[in-house]
Amino acid sequence: MEEKQKHDHSECCDCKHEHHHDAHCDCGHHHNEHEHHHGDGCGCGHDHAHEELNKKDFIFKVATGGILLVIGYILNELTEKGVIDIPSFVYLLCFGLSYLIVGFSIIKEAVEGIIHGDIFNENVLMGIASIGAFAVGEYTEGCAVMFLFTIGEFLQSLAVQRSRKSIKDMLELKPQEVTVLRDGTETVMSPDGVEIGDIMIIKPGEKIDIDGKIIEGCAELDMKALTGESIPVSKSAGDEVLAGSVNIDGALKVEATKRYKDSAVSKILDMLEDAEDKKSNAEHFITRFARIYTPIVCLIALLIILVPPIFFGGEWKEWIYRGLSALVVSCPCALVISIPLSFFGGIGACSKEGILIKGSNYLEALAKVDTGVFDKTGTITSGKFEYVNCECYHCHCSDNQHRELLKIIAACERYSTHPLAKSISLAFSHYADECDVRDAKNYAGMGVSAVVNGTKYYVGNEKLMQKIGVDFKETECIGTAVYCASETEFKGDIVFADIIKQDSKDALAQLHKQGITHTVMLTGDKEPIAKDIAAKAGIDTVYAKLMPDEKVAKVKELQEKGSSVLYTGDGINDAPVLAQADLGIAMGAVGSDVAIEASDMVIMSDSLSKIPTGRRIAKKTLAIVKENIIFSLAVKILIIIGCATGIFDENAMWLAVFGDVGVCLIAIANSMRTMIVKKKKENK
Numbered sequence: 001m002e003e004k005q006k007h008d009h010s011e012c013c014d015c016k017h018e019h020h021h022d023a024h025c026d027c028g029h030h031h032n033e034h035e036h037h038h039g040d041g042c043g044c045g046h047d048h049a050h051e052e053l054n055k056k057d058f059i060f061k062v063a064t065g066g067i068l069l070v071i072g073y074i075l076n077e078l079t080e081k082g083v084i085d086i087p088s089f090v091y092l093l094c095f096g097l098s099y100l101i102v103g104f105s106i107i108k109e110a111v112e113g114i115i116h117g118d119i120f121n122e123n124v125l126m127g128i129a130s131i132g133a134f135a136v137g138e139y140t141e142g143c144a145v146m147f148l149f150t151i152g153e154f155l156q157s158l159a160v161q162r163s164r165k166s167i168k169d170m171l172e173l174k175p176q177e178v179t180v181l182r183d184g185t186e187t188v189m190s191p192d193g194v195e196i197g198d199i200m201i202i203k204p205g206e207k208i209d210i211d212g213k214i215i216e217g218c219a220e221l222d223m224k225a226l227t228g229e230s231i232p233v234s235k236s237a238g239d240e241v242l243a244g245s246v247n248i249d250g251a252l253k254v255e256a257t258k259r260y261k262d263s264a265v266s267k268i269l270d271m272l273e274d275a276e277d278k279k280s281n282a283e284h285f286i287t288r289f290a291r292i293y294t295p296i297v298c299l300i301a302l303l304i305i306l307v308p309p310i311f312f313g314g315e316w317k318e319w320i321y322r323g324l325s326a327l328v329v330s331c332p333c334a335l336v337i338s339i340p341l342s343f344f345g346g347i348g349a350c351s352k353e354g355i356l357i358k359g360s361n362y363l364e365a366l367a368k369v370d371t372g373v374f375d376k377t378g379t380i381t382s383g384k385f386e387y388v389n390c391e392c393y394h395c396h397c398s399d400n401q402h403r404e405l406l407k408i409i410a411a412c413e414r415y416s417t418h419p420l421a422k423s424i425s426l427a428f429s430h431y432a433d434e435c436d437v438r439d440a441k442n443y444a445g446m447g448v449s450a451v452v453n454g455t456k457y458y459v460g461n462e463k464l465m466q467k468i469g470v471d472f473k474e475t476e477c478i479g480t481a482v483y484c485a486s487e488t489e490f491k492g493d494i495v496f497a498d499i500i501k502q503d504s505k506d507a508l509a510q511l512h513k514q515g516i517t518h519t520v521m522l523t524g525d526k527e528p529i530a531k532d533i534a535a536k537a538g539i540d541t542v543y544a545k546l547m548p549d550e551k552v553a554k555v556k557e558l559q560e561k562g563s564s565v566l567y568t569g570d571g572i573n574d575a576p577v578l579a580q581a582d583l584g585i586a587m588g589a590v591g592s593d594v595a596i597e598a599s600d601m602v603i604m605s606d607s608l609s610k611i612p613t614g615r616r617i618a619k620k621t622l623a624i625v626k627e628n629i630i631f632s633l634a635v636k637i638l639i640i641i642g643c644a645t646g647i648f649d650e651n652a653m654w655l656a657v658f659g660d661v662g663v664c665l666i667a668i669a670n671s672m673r674t675m676i677v678k679k680k681k682e683n684k
Helices: 055-080 088-115 122-135 139-163 165-171 264-277 281-312 316-328 333-352 360-368 376-380 399-413 419-427 462-468 504-513 527-537 548-560 575-580 593-598 610-645 649-675
Strands: 178-182 185-189 199-202 212-216 219-222 233-235 252-256 355-357 371-375 386-388 437-443 447-452 455-460 480-486 490-497 518-522 541-543 565-569 583-586 601-603
Touching: 055 088, 055 139, 088 122, 088 139, 122 139, 122 316, 122 649, 139 649, 281 316, 281 333, 281 360, 281 610, 316 610, 316 649, 333 355, 333 360, 333 610, 333 649, 355 360, 355 610, 360 583, 360 610, 371 376, 371 548, 376 419, 376 518, 376 527, 376 565, 386 419, 399 419, 399 437, 399 447, 399 455, 399 480, 399 490, 419 480, 419 490, 455 462, 462 480, 504 518, 504 527, 504 610, 518 527, 518 548, 527 541, 548 565, 548 575, 565 575, 575 583, 575 593, 601 610, 610 649
Parallel strands: 371 518, 371 565, 518 541, 565 583, 583 601
Antiparallel strands: 178 185, 178 199, 199 252, 212 252, 219 233, 355 601, 386 490, 437 447, 447 455, 455 480, 480 490
């Protein structure tokens, strides 16, 4: 298995300016107006992401420069056709002023690029092409290169800003201030100033800014920003609430249970901001490709200028014009901007669905995996166990002894993290309240022990019973058995049955249609139960009675056979398997710090159907990336061939500008399609 891709923040950079996170760039000049946000260093010096767009300055440049260009063009044409007779300096002055108004900042950055040794800076290339056009008497084309290039840059900046809106919408979850009740007085403060135990006042329409517990009031909460689910959730006193939830209709008092920096929403926002650092293979390829593409095309342009006149007697003016036209398409900006933008849009689209992906490399992995491995409890099944009333106690004892057994099991299970333990504690909490419990200890993959009312008991699966060496009787009931024994004697068992989630079968069927060729379920449960669940859900292969380290071994085994594996679990006890898989997915991770840290992709709800939704977005993103690569390179190659052969003689420069600016805008527009998520079932 290839190791999961890791981003190195010390990547080489020669651009002499600060980055938001050390993104690679070879642009060779200082950008006063922007910082790189997604590492789109193309080696061309193209200003890809203005922090603020000076629209007034842009309108002045385009309007004034455009008017002067049109006046110069008309005067030049009328003079050449003999309609009017004016000195040539008049229309040359119009062209010159138009060029300086529109192109001064470009020429300035070109000079800075040359000073820094970056001769392949796009500003340098555009400057050479436009000045060269002036030198051979093509004044209109020389000005048009700068004019259209300036418009193109502005439109590209607008498109880049718009594409970031999906993530910015998510980042708006960050609170600005919190209302806290201290000493009977409401105080407005920064979320960083809220301490654990502080009481927050949440009015209707306000966001809950810090994780906490409701101590007074009830309300419907909109958790769409966290889970992607639009149906409000009812919460009342005693319920846990998460930062990022919106109070729809009730007044609440919420006790802070975490500091802001430790809250779920803070970790999510940090994760989204860091997602840009983790680049896909496609992005790394384009970065490497850009370094050789521009020099090669510049060399081709130079050969177009020199070879025909020197060796074949071609006319210098004609071949200089053709070579300069080829020079205009030498920048790979269409690829370098659109590809990161595509992945960024895909990550944003997933975030709207409650699917958080930690980087472009993981979005790419989601599209390419061919084997789906799933934990059973809480992933395929609901993790909410129902008590089975048949043969729950096998000692043929009285009701009092039966109640005593339930009391011991419920008391011990309060100290276990297993989902079944939570169901038992909830179902029999009234029994557990009667017990004095001490010295609780968890046994990974087996159960828990504790001293209950002065006697030590072991509660768990058959492996725990075997470990302590007591004779026990396995239940014949269908379901998950929880056995109980003292240090010397088996006490009995109770049986709970886990229920398959409503969307599990359909989600797995969709994944098969999307190209997941093999589905596997790994569980520590008994084989009959595991096979029954797998058959109902549509799982291909089942491995039961596995310890955590055995789950890791099974994933390794699949990878050694050539499979690319995604593993989906609840993120609580699955950290080693999540790390081993090519793509680790944590389910139902809202509020789970462990899941957010351990996984590559976090599904904030408990819905398994989010995986095919995310895979559909990922596949669409990769398809758009391929479209942009093929389209951009095909157009540029055709234009270079046309310039070299003279097919585009009269319109070469205009077509070259389209090949640079036009293709870039089209590629960006195509990239923005990744942000559109259609709500539909898979039909393929």
